[in-house]
Amino acid sequence: MNDSDSFTPNEASLAPYPHSLHDRGNAEKKKRDFTITEKQNEEPEQQGSPQKTDRKPKLRNEFRKFFDSFKRQLPSDQNSELESQEKNNLRKSIKSRHLVMISLGTGIGTGLLVGNGQVLGTAGPAGLVLGYGIASIMLYCIIQAAGELGLCYAGLTGNYTRYSSILVDPSLGFAVSVVYTIQWLTVLPLQLVTAAMTVKYWTNVNADIFVAVVFIFVIIINLFGSRGYAEAEFIFNICKILMVAGFVILAIVINCGGAGDRRYIGTEYWHNPGPFAHGFKGVCTVFCYAAFSYGGIEVLLLSAAEQENPTESIPNACKKVVYRILLIYMLTTILIGFLVPYNSDELLGSGSSSGSHASPFVIAVSSHGVKVVPHFINAVILISVISVANSSLYSGPRLLLSLAEQGVLPKCLAYVDRNGRPLLCFLVSLAFGCIGFVATSNAEEQVFTWLLAISSLSQLFIWMSMCLSHIRFRDAMAKQGRSMDEVGYKAQTGYWGSWIAVLIAVFFLVCQFWVAIAPVSEHGKLDVKVFFQNYLAMPIVLLAYFGHKMYFKSWRFWIPAEKIDLDSHRNVYLPPTSTGADKIDDDDDVTEYETSESSENLHSSRLNKSFKKMVNFWC
Template identity: 30%
Template sequence: MEKISAPSSDRIDVDERPASSTKIHDVTVVSEDAHGTAVADNGNIIDDGLQRGLKNRHLQMIAFGGVVGASIWYGTGSAIAYSGPVGALISFIIVGVDVFFVMQSLGEMSTLFPVQGAFIELAGRFIDPAVGFSLGWNYWYTWVTNIANDYNNISLILGFWATPVPSYGWILIFWALFQGTSLLGIVFYGEMEFWLAAWKLFTVLGGFLVAILVNTGAIGGEYIGFRYWRDPGVIANGINGFGKTFVLAAVYYAGTEMLAMTAAESKNPKRDLPSAIRQTFWRILIIFIGLVFFAGIIVPYNSPDLLTATSKTALSPWTIALVNAGWGGAGNLLNVVMITAQFSSVNSAIYVASRSLVALAHQGRAPRFFAKTTRNGIPVRAIVFSNTLGLIALLNVASSPAKVFGYLISISGAATFIAWAFIGITHLRLRRAWVLQGYSIDDLPYKALFYPYGTWFVVALNLFLVFISGYSVFIGGFAVVDFVEK
């Protein structure tokens, strides 16, 4: 077996200012430092075509901003509509534990090998190149569907207001906007994500407060308590409901693992990634469990205004609760919150999709055309191509935005389970190779908690969830469209 060693890209310090121009990895760079390392015009290192420009504070907020999107305000309503308030909580907690161990595996692998493509490249190295190929394309199209879902969400949100702009018009307008911002480089992306994610965190905490005030009667004057847990109840739709909510939870947690993808553009991944992984997971878990819990105590799961696949229009649980409390204009406030929240989630989806494609191209698993970047490390071709495919959101012209929402959730949810399962398998293989070659576990810069039990839990649970996510297609009659979708 080939000797394992950390890649040379781990060296990221720049001792001297650049002196000359060169061309490395098909990327025109401004200069080299004293060690012959390519350097961008802002002083950041260009490593294998990408710029290492992300600081610790950027990493702390990037995954949070990318994961907690605008659709969570609708999605919590879908979760309680599908499986009831307690059913939704159970699903989100189980998937949350799953993600915790996924992040432990990623923390160990990505700090040891902070390479372009992260677990995609490592799967090809430690399992088989064919697995790296399949996993890379699976992960790429997961994020392409997330891009499309974000654009679909925009049309769903703006559809609340009566405007002369049709749904496809909003999609095209925001597509052009995000296409522009995604081409401004990694440093701009990191700063934008930091501030937008901070605003998003503030609005979510505000949502918690509003739910408490509505539930206790401080808004509306009527105490609700756990009334809706008694009538209509805490569980809905049995195993079918759980299957749908598991997929929904996976889609919302998906993106937590994107921190591993930032390793190739982090200034100091060995120092910053472990801290970001620990803190980001707990933030996301508390946010999601909190949103699902509060949604379940302010509206009943059988409310006809909640978002399901049959909805022609839909409202957030917070909008429904505030309207019921006597504030008819609540939808306007929630729409503003959701639209501003959408900015970071779309940009994050474009970021991860494009970097996945660049990694595949560098490894020869996608056309080399997509590997080329600008002199400052911007993969323009991969960005434009990935974002353009996000226009499959235009399907909502022929179908309702709510139905398209359901299609895209199902596709990206199943793909997420596959990606998480192979992260676990890759981790098991990496550990085995590490020990077989005489290295000590104590030499690892980050050690996964509860190894190997947590890693085996990731593999087993996600393979199970791949099958349960499509269980509903075999219930109540067979439909070709639903079979292909799931």
């Protein structure tokens, strides 16, 4: 052996490994001996004193633990639920049941339940369905691509906001991270304003009171960290899904004349006032609203590092998205078009001062003579708004933390306390939430429109970046000769599904630009205010993108496929070795199986195999 090949122990290697079984056993033994001795010394004192004297020290210890939990996280603290991937592992607080409900219900809020009333007035019922249908195709392709990458980079800080930096271009990753963080920061006040608008269906009491109540409630939930967020979302989403299911049944009954004023409606409002409000331009106004309504579903990937079993939970959640698209969004959108005319004065954005500007779900029921149910629907809509506010207060601080750890924001924002909460980032999100107190202003709907302008277009940018990252990931795997068997979950829409999603997203951006320079509300005349209300996120993306290019003097627009780093931060999944029983299910071994079994058993085996494939594909 050469001298250069010989092992030279250094000081670190000679030091005892602190986590060895021997040292750990000695440490536990010393701890037990110390505890026993301590208890023996305390027993005489406890025998002579009443039992209630122990309550004060226990209460004092609980308060001390509570206040100590806000201190900076120790490097050796392995119990925190949110830590930098480079330092420690993440606590697995989010279970599979949480993730399924998050994938089905998170994001069902302002866009679907309230904002749809505004685009129904500009697009008409047919335009609303057409816009959501095109957006649904894009979303399914997106979530499949995101699921494949999400499992590969499950432990990456910031998760999908950093895909572009690794796989496409650092400047694009920076721009997407900035605009997406701004989106979630503005979603919180948007939901608070929406909560105040929802409560106005019942009372005209000062809206700031309800804003404060909702604000404090979501703060308390998020003080419990990811576990508190997951449990709250589980309950909220059950309420939302049950409400949607109940609305679908009731809407069908009302439309057929079985409830309310008991007259058959059918497609009456598709003939009078008509299926389209402003032709194709009206349909174009739906695209960004649909993107905003579908937004939030990608939160299941942001929480990947805090899931107990992402290998199982992420694929299952991605497959169940199709049910959310068809049953929750498309079906309810069709039914609203059957029950609410697009020229109703009650709709948001109608311009009428006499209308309640309530949710189209409430209008669809109350306008046909049903008296009590609208109050229950409005209550669940309020729960939905609180749910999205809860998600924004969970996502916003974690996105800020990711930017701070990347060096984009000041390092002080990377402060994580001992319970794993990004405390300073949490405070920044709360500061943005204070914008929600403008709910008492007369310009309440204007504030709603401005906040929605940032959120809706930002969603398209993050989705497009996900698909571009997926395309570059597949290109790099092929160019570097890597096997796709290393991937834990393969997108059902494949490589070309991401291209379809990118093309649809670009089409949406072009349509939104047309609506911005020739808005429906101004009869086609250019208005600067309306332009920025429709296209505000685009200048932010361009400023962040080219600002990053100029600061780092990097004018390369993409990373070559052969130079993409496929090893750092990525989880490699090795395919399991086949057993004798498994070989029967393989196509190559069917012939061998035929020779040893009867044709009836073979037919049954093939049916079982087909059934298993179908269940695995959809479930």
